[in-house]
Amino acid sequence: MFFDDTAIDKVFNMVVTLAGEVWILRERLAAMEAVQVSSGSLKKGQIDAHEFDAADEAALAGQRKEFIDNLFRILEEQVEQARQRARKA
Numbered sequence: 001m002f003f004d005d006t007a008i009d010k011v012f013n014m015v016v017t018l019a020g021e022v023w024i025l026r027e028r029l030a031a032m033e034a035v036q037v038s039s040g041s042l043k044k045g046q047i048d049a050h051e052f053d054a055a056d057e058a059a060l061a062g063q064r065k066e067f068i069d070n071l072f073r074i075l076e077e078q079v080e081q082a083r084q085r086a087r088k089a
Contacts, residue, residue: 007078014074 036042
């Protein structure tokens, strides 16, 4: 435990875990792009230049919302538990 407040400690742990996962994804994406460029199936910079169409943007927006909802679900559950404890006190 890094912090005296368990809620802050849980948020800190969540951020550190997410940072590790993001780094792993960045490494894997860089490796996949390098393999594709070296094999000739992708031009350097092609991914950065890609623009999603409206349908893809909508699908990604839905996936992003689901991701964020899942991310904050644990915190929301803890807030609700704290409220219930406060009501009983």
